[in-house]
Amino acid sequence: MTGMLRLTLRSLRAHALRLALSSLAIVLGVAFIAGTLMFTGGMRTAAYAKAGVFDRHTDVAVYPADGGSNNPRDRKAVDETVLAKVRAASGVRAAEGEVTGTGGVVGTNNRPVLGYSVVSSIPTDPGLQSYTVRQGRLPQRTHEVVLDTRTVDKQKFAVGSAVRVGGKGSQAEAYTLVGVVDVAGTPKDFGGAFIGLVAADALTVTGEQGYQRIVAAGRPGVSHDALAKEVTAAVGPGLTVRTHEQILDDNLKSAIKDIQQFNAVLTMFAAISVLVAAFVIANTFTIVLAQRTRETALLRLVGATRGQAFRSVLLESSAVGFVASLAGVGVGAGVALGMQALLRAMGVVFEGGIALSASTVVLSVLLGTVITVCAAVLPAWRGTRVPPVAALSDAAVETARRAGWVRLGFGALSLAAGIAALGFAGRSSSIATVGAGAVFTFAGIVMFGPVLVPALVRALGWPLRRLLGATATIAVSNAVRNPRRIAATATALVIGIGLVSSFVVAAQSVKAGIERSVDKEVGVDFVATGVGGALPAPMVDELRGRRELGVVHLPRQTVSNQVEVVSAHPALVRTNLRHVDSGDVRQLGAGTALVYRPLARAKGLTVGSAVTVAGRQFRVVAVVDGTTGPTDPSENVPLGYRISLSDADFSATFPDVPVVMAAMDPAAGVSKQRAKDAIEAITAKYPTANFMDRAAYKKMLTGTVDMLLAFVTALLGLAVVIALVGVANTLTLSVVERTRENGILRAVGLTRGRVRAMLAVEAVLMALVGALLGVGLGTAVSAGAMSFLNGMGGEFAVVLPWGRLALILGFAAVAALAASVLPARRAVNRPVVEALGTE
Structure with a gap:
């Protein structure tokens, strides 16, 4: 056992370059996971810090019986009678009603300040005030107002000047700006203006008929629980009294729930990247182990068992996965910062930096290592099943095995089932039909890939063969010589580009449908x-x-x-x-x-x-x-x-x-x-x-679609990058495998430029086939989704954004050209004599 461990460690050092290629996919996949955890961890930390920002001095609060929180959407109210009862309780030092609703501010350009603006009453008793004042003071009487720092800075308002404030029930009136408060990242920050008024003005502006809650502070020496009992007795049944601790718990639960939902969305995209990385890792290990067939056979001849060889490979994969996952955690910090920059650019309001915890490191490293080992299991099992004598008699390369009829049969059935599900989505009452159609279609592409992908490579290679002659002919032959390998490489691209394409087509179709609806139903x-x-x-x-x-x-x-x-x-x-x-x-x-x-x-x-x-x-x-x-x-x-x-x-x-x-x-x-x-x-x-x-109205309705598309495309972009890493891996390892063959080609007159062109054509063909299949899958899924919406009563037609789809294909081709640079340099820089001597 000790001897096999030493051999495994030597093998890691000897094949470090080849294994480093697979580790890059692991790094990127783990980086997304770690970045997601760091990002949401920072949001969670900020939520804990901000949960009680407006209740620092609230000892108890009274809500309507089913209110239970200070959610501004909860419009049930308590009246002045209840407020008087709370104030009359012996343990209460101060109590005031609180109301929150919507309003607006007229800017210095005589136009409303855009965004969802919040109007909130601010207590006049200093013992209940919990706002952070940046300038001036809080309002003490009617027709005084405070605004948030962002609005004041953008509109160039000055403390002491008149600001026009209005609500849903009346036109704007002049208020005196007496202060500026900081509410950034708090539950009262919705991206628009924050308008703080005394309770009477807040009721008038919002049009509310009563308070959403009553906040109270106790006298010195009165505990929160004791105060809650006194207030409960004073107000009687039918109302809910909550202590300071319960209020903070409610606020925190609401904030954490929102973070968990957002985390679930990010985790879904992280899982997609990890899935693509698993495809790349499995394909890379398959090629690497095939190239080490002679080495494995020698170990078997000198006494190593199949089990020992198998465990040695798994030990290698676990070491590679562990080291790459650690690097992925470091890269994850950059991913987290990128997510923050993306959301800020989209105008999304959130608070918090990035938080790296021990649990994030452990979970990310463990997950990355497990995924790497699992991805290596099947290649390791195949690599150690080869009889030693047969392996020694071979040229130590992976044999090009044809796909079995069983696999092709299941692939055809899966592909047919997926297309049928997408075609009949309009008659279904569940969106799950579209999801099932997408899964079955993708599974069919995977199983049918060894036949489908080489056929598409030959078809796309035909014009290149006419244009570049023998160079392109050799490139096409190299690309299709191992159908399983190129199919696995293309499949990784199908996932990422398929998802990007589905969102691009769906977004364009929905936007077109919205615009038609506005023209037809609004028509003004x-x-x-x-x-x-x-x-x-x-x-x-x-x-x-x-x-x-x-x-x-x-x-x-x-x-x-x-x-x-x-x-x-x-x-x-x-x-x-x-x-x-x-x-x-x-x-x-x-x-x-x-x-x-x-x-x-x-x-x-x-x-x-x-x-x-x-x-x-x-x-x-x-x-x-x-x-x-x-x-x-x-x-x-x-x-x-x-x-x-x-x-x-x-x-x-x-x-x-x-x-x-x-x-x-x-x-x-x-x-x-x-x-x-x-x-x-x-x-x-x-x-x-x-x-x-009308044009601006259309833009407002479709702006959310564009913003969502930009967000989704950015998150899926990493999956596409990982898949392109797979193209580079396959090409690089193929160059290693064909060292002697390339040496012969150069010896008979193939120039360095033509070698580079040959590898570039091979890379572009692999990438374009994967991209075309991805675009086809994404378009089919979008068509199924539009059909489903039409079945529910909508009027949507599939609109293909040819420019964006062409951009996706162009990006795949350019990235593939970039991926071919290093393998080509390796191929042309090796001396011909040395290459001819390679076995």
Whole structure:
């Protein structure tokens, strides 16, 4: 055993260069894992530090019975009566109500400050104040305001100046800026402005009817538990009282939950990179062990058993995996910093640096080592099964074994099943069908690869053979001489490029669908949307009163008795209709309704029939067929069960449904610029409204898709890089394997330039085949996803972004050329005589 250990260590030193090639894939794969853990670890550390930033002096808090937290989306409230009871408790030194909601600030350019802005009440009692003041002071009376440092810096506000602040219920009013606070990275930082007001002003601006919680500080010597008991007795049943410790626990749980969800997303991408690395490692070990067949055979002849040879290889792989994983942890710090830079560039708000813990190191190293050993098991088993005599009689290279009929048969079945699943995704009610189709299609490519990949290499190599002659012919022959090897190399690229392509095609298809939907269903020149909530009612009334506007439509929808009810405008109602079965849609007005065909057939409704909506009767003026769009599955609305009412009737029937958007067109004879000026004159007074033209509205809706695509592409980029490392590994090890062959070619007149060209062509062919298969797989998966969305009521068509797909293929080709540089240098720098003497 000791002798085999010494031989293993000598083998590691002797083949260090070859094993270093496989270690690079491990380094990158582990770096993603370690970087993810460091990044989320830093976020977690920051979450612990920030969990109680606004409750440093809160001893107890009172919530509505099912509120349980200070989540701004929880709109249940407690009133002044409860506040008075809390203040009356003997152990309470100070108590104030707290409200959080949405509002807005008008910037120095007389336009609303963009972003989701938070309005929060700030206690006036110094014993309850927990804000970090950078300039000035906190508000003490009405019409005083504090803003966050980011907003003040960007807008060049000065302490003591007037700042206009508004909410969803009224237009902006002037407030005196008395201070600047730091809320960066806290639960009250949503990327927009932070607006701090006294409670009375906060209630007015947010439109809330009461406090979301009451915070209280106890008298000296009163414990938190004792104070909680006193407050509970004072307020009576029906409310929840939580201590300081419980509040911090709730805040921390909420923050950690968000981090865990984000970590799950990053871990998924890390797993993809690790999977690609495993493919590269397994292929590299297969080639390395095949080239050491003679060495293994000699060990067997002098007495080493198969088990000893097998364990020796696994020991090598564990050593390589351990060292490479340690290096991967170091590179992971750079990956973590890159993730932070990427998110900051995308405008994502987060706090924290990177945190390297012992558990991160142990987990990353252990995982990297285990993956390396597992990837080496099958090559090691194959490498030690070769009989010693047969190995000694061979030229010590891997034999090109054909794929068995069983493998090819299962591959064909898997490929057919995957394509069928993607084709029938539109008839499925589960997105899992698309996922299953992707998995089966990829598995089919893997199993069918030894036949499919060489065939594609020959097809792509045909024009190169015509162009470069013998050089390209030799390159194609070298590439396909071992079908399993090139198939494994290409497969690693299929994973990364397939995923990138699927997101690229899906993003372009979704963007095109959104733009068509805006043109068809909105169909106006201008749009105003509420920021974080409904549009202010006075603003809507002002818009309706402007003569420059011929159309002011308020799109809304709700569900009543398993029927989707939508608001419509007579001038725009035709925009989303495919066909009018009967009646006249222009008659839509007070007391009338449009009924969609599926509902009309199910309920026996025709033109002139009476239909009841939420207890009110309407006369059907038309039966139509049009786009319905997907509805919330929880509402259990059959597809096409839709009724359209006029804006006025919808408002009267469903007064509680908020107006979050206004769609506007100029009046007849009014220019677009004049109509735009009229709208801006109104919206400038309401900072919670975002006004834009149709093009800007499309860009806003599709901007999230672009941002998500950039994020996903950046994360998947590492998987593609690892796969390209596999191309370089295969090429380098093939050069080592063909040292004598290359020497013969150079001896008979092949120039150094042609050797480099030969290896470049071989690398490009390997990369392009993998990239083409990846693009094909990604496009098929995207088509399946679009079909699924259409089956759910959407209207999406597959749109191929030819420019981006060509860029992906071009990147693969250029990267492959770069990967061929070092192997080519090794091939041409070795003296011909020395190469001819190599066995």
